[in-house]
Amino acid sequence: MSMTIVPAAARSVPLRPATRRWLLAAVLVVALLLPFVLSDFRTFQLTLILAYAIALFGLNLLMGFNGQISVGHGAFFAVGGYTAAILMMIYGVPYWATVPIAAAVAFLVGFLFGIPALRLEGIYLAMATFSLGVTVPQLLRVRAFEPWTGGVLGIVMDKPEVPFGLPINQDQWLYYFVLAFTCLLFALGYNLTRGRIGRAIVAIRDQPLAAASMGVNIALYKSATFGISAGFTGLAGALATITVAYVSPDSFPILLSISLLVGVVVGGLGSAAGMFFGAAFIVLVPNMAGSVSKALPWAIYGLGVIVIMYVAPLGVGGLAQQVMARLRRPASGHGGGKEQ
Amino acid sequence: MLHILKKLTPALALAALVASQGPAGAQAPGVSDTEIKIGQTMAYSGPASSYGVIGKAEAAYFDMVNDNGGINGRKINLISLDDGYSPPKTVELTRQLVEQDGVAFIFQSLGTPPSTAVQKYLNQKGVPQLFIASGAGKWNNPEEFPWSTGWQPTYPTESAVFGKHILQTNPDAKVAVLYQNDDLGRDYRKGLVDAFGDRFEDIVVGEATFEASDPTVDSQIVSLQASGADTLVLAGLPRPVAQAIRKAYDIGWKPTLYLPSGSSSVSSVLTPAGLDKSVGAVTVGFLKDPTDAQWADDEEYKAYAEWMDKYYPDGDKAEFLNAFGYAAAATLVKVLEMAGDDLSRENIMKQVESLDDVAVPMLLPGVTVSVSPENHSPIRKMRTMRFNGEKWEIFGDLIEG
C-alpha cells in the first residue's frame, strides 16, 4: 500500500518565471473586475467557490503533498464556520477578525486529531476522519453547548457592511474580502510546499522510513501538516459562513466532507490551480445535475468520481499538466502520469 | 481601463435604479399574461430526501391546474430545486431563484434550518416566503418577518394539545417524552412545558433524546420504561416513532401513546410498527390520511386518487406527504385566484393575509386555513384522533391551537 501518486506540481515543467508572473497578474486583474461584469448572484456564487477553493487547497496539502487521507474535512470547515459565527454574534468580534481566529482554532483541533495518525496507514486515517465527519454535526447539536452554538437552529448572522464608503454593494465587498484571503493563502501554501518544510512533507509521503532515518521528525510533521490543512479548511469555513450569513449543524453533513474529497480529486492531487476548478465543480455540478434529473444527481456525481479516478487519477489539474509536460518534452517518456 | 469604466458606469447606474425602485411595482417578477413563475427549494437528496415527494406532488398538482387552463389564463411554472437540506445550498439556490430565474415568490420550501437561512434575505427583498414546509413556531412572527408564513399546525401547538388532553383524561399521569434532538423534537417538548406549566417536573417522569440518524431508539425506550411512566409522547420522524411503538410493545410496556401528526400515517408508520401494537394511540390531525379506509368514499379523496392516477402515476397514493403537497398546492391556488390580475408581491401577500376560514381539499372536516396580518400560522385547527387498530377515529371537538 505504498503511496505512489506523484504530485503534479512537482513533476510538471514550470513555466518561465516571467511568463508565470504575467499570467498571474492577468488572472488577478480579471478576478478584480469580475464583480462588475457579473450579477450579484453570480458574484455571491463566485465568492463561495473561492472559499471552497481554499478549503480544497487545505485538504490537498494533506492528500496531495503529504499522502494522508481525510474523508472528514467537513468537520474542520464546521469548526471554522462556528468559530466565526460565535465570535461575531455572541462576543461582538468584527467579522474580519474572526477569520484568523477560526483558522487557529481549526489548526489546533486538526493538530490534536492528527496525533492518532502518527503511526498509521491511510486506510485507518480514512476511517477515523470519516467518523469524525459524521460525528461533528451531532456534537454541534449537544444541548450543553447551546448558549454558544444556538443548538439545532444555528446562528443567523449579520451580513458585513461595505466599509470606507466604497461605491460597491455587500456582495461585491464580500467577494473582494474573500479574494484577498484566497490570494494570501494560496501564496502562503505555495511557499510552504516549496520550502524546507514542504520538502520534508513530500519526503514523508514518498519515503517515510528514509525520511525518518534522515532526521525528519515524522510524527511532528504529520500532525503539523494535518493541523495546517485543517487550519486552511477552517478558515475557508469561516469565510463561507460569513458569506452565507447563517450556520447550523445541517450545514455540514457528511456529504460536505465527501464533496471536498471529490473536489480535490477532480481538481488534481498536488495541483494548486486545479483547486479552483474543483471548487467550481462541487458548487455548480450538483445544481446542474439537479436540473437534469430529480432523482439521480448523486449517482451521476459518484460515477463521475470513479471514472475520473480511472482515466485521470491526478484530476483535471494533473491531466492538464501532464499534457503540457508531454508537449514540452515529447521524447523523454517521462511526462507524468500514474507511476504505479 | 477606459473600456472597463464604460462597462462599469451603466452597471452602477442600473444598481442605483433598482435600489431606489425597491420591491414595489406593478406585477411581481416572473408574472406575465401567460405565466406565474414560482420557486422552491426541496430535499430530493440527502438526509431529508423522504420529504422530496412533497415537491413532486405540488408540481403534479400545478400540472393539473395548468391543464384546466391555469389561473386567470396564467399557467403556474414551479421551479423546484434540490438543496439536499443543506442551508448554504438553500441560500445559493434561493438567490438563484429570486435574482436569476426571477420568480414571483418562494412556495413551500422545505425545512426549518434551510428556511431560517433565507428568511432574512427574502424579507429584506420583500419576496413572499409562503407556506414554509416546516412546523416550527417561529414562522408566525409577522412583526419581524412580514413576508414569511408557515402552513401546517406548529409543533408546539400540537404537543400543547396533547398536554391538555393528558391533564383532562388522566390528571395523575406519569409522562415519558422521547424526542428527536432537532427543531421538531425541541419544539414539541416546548409545547408540553407550556401545557404542564409548573407541574412539568412532577408530571414528566422520564425524558430521552435521540438523533435522527441513530439506527434505533431501543435503548431509550428501555430507559423510559424504567421511569415508570404510563404515558409516552413521541416526537420524531416516522422511522424512530415506528421503532418506539414496536419496541415498547415488545418489551411489554403499554403506555398511552401520543404521536405527532407528521408521523401518524397508517401505512408508513403504524403498519411498520404493527397495527396491533398501535391500538389506542392518540394523535392530532389536520389532513385526511389517504391510507385510512374511512375516506375511501369521500369526494375529496376520490378527486385526490383520480389526480394521482392521472398526473402522478409513479407516486404512492398511500403516502401521507402526497396529500400534504396536494393540499398545500391547493391553498396556493386559492390565493392566486383571489389575487386576480393584480399579481404584485404586495397584493399576493395581502391575499394570503385575507385567507379567512378557507376550505382546502383533503383537510379534515372542519379544519380550514386562516391568515391575518397578526397571525401567520395558517392551519391552527386540528382534530384529536385515536387509533382503533384499523383507522384513526376522530373524537372530541375541533381544537383551535
Place this chain on the structure above:
Amino acid sequence: MYELFHQILTGLSQGGIYGGLALGLVMVYRTTHHVNFAQGEFAMFSTFLALTLIQAGFSYWSAFFLTIAISFAGGMAVERIVIRPFHQASALTLVCVFMGLLMVTNATAGWLFGYTMQPFPSPFSDAFALGGFIPAHEAGTILLVALMLLLIYLFFRFTWLGLAMRATAENGESSALVGINVGAMLALGWGLATGIGAVAGMMAAPIVFVDPNMMSGVLVYAFAAALLGGIDNPWGAAISGFIVGVVENIAGAYLVGTELKLTLALAIIVGVLLIRPRGIWGRSFVTRV
C-alpha cells in the same frame, strides 16, 4: 437491575447488526486490504432486493437465500468491474472510488425504490423469544450472526477454497505460484463480504426499516467494531460488534447521555488507533523497507 439487563440484551441485538456489517468489512480487508466505505450501502441495496422479492410473492426464506446469492454475485461483479482496474492504485485513490460507489449505490436505490420507509418482515416467530425477556427477532439476530460466524470459521478452516483464500490474503504472489487463481479468490472475498452484508441488512431491516438511508447511521459503529476487534480478524469483528452495541447502550443510558452515543463510537475508534492500532485480536503489522 431489570433495566440494566434489558439494556444489555438490546445492545446485544444492535451489536449483531454492527458485527454483521463489520464482518463484511473484515472480509474485504482480508482479501484486498481495502476498507469498503460502501459496505453499508451494499447491504441496504441487498435488503431492497429481498423486499422486492418478498413483495413479488417469494417466501421469506427463499427470498433470503436468493438475495444472498444475488448479492454474492453482485459483489464479485463489483470487484471485477470497478475495483480490479485499481488493484495497484494507492489507498487514497481507492478511498475516492469507494466514496463514488457509496454515492452511486445510495442514489440509485433512491431512484429505483423511493425514499419512503417500508416495513420488512422478520422470519423469527415467538418461539425464539427467550422467556419473554427479549423480542423474537432480536434473539434470532444474535443466533444467526453466531451461526454465520461458525459457518465462516468452518469454511476457512476445513475447505480447500477457504484455505486458498487465506493463502491469497497472506501472500498473493506465493499463492499464485502454487496454482491458486488469485483473481478469483479476490472476487470471492468480495462476494462473501457482500453476501454477509446482505444478511446484516436483512437482520437490521425489521428493526430499522427499509429506506435508502437505513445503514448510514450504522457504518460508524461497524467501523468501531472492526477496529476494536482487529480489522483482519472475523471473530474479533463479530464479538466487538456485540461489545460496541452493549457499551453504546449502557453508556448512552447511564453515563454520557444519548446525545453522545455516536461520539462514543468515534472515541472508541480514536482510542483504539491511539492505544492499540491492531485491535484486541488483530495481528501486529510490520512495515517492510
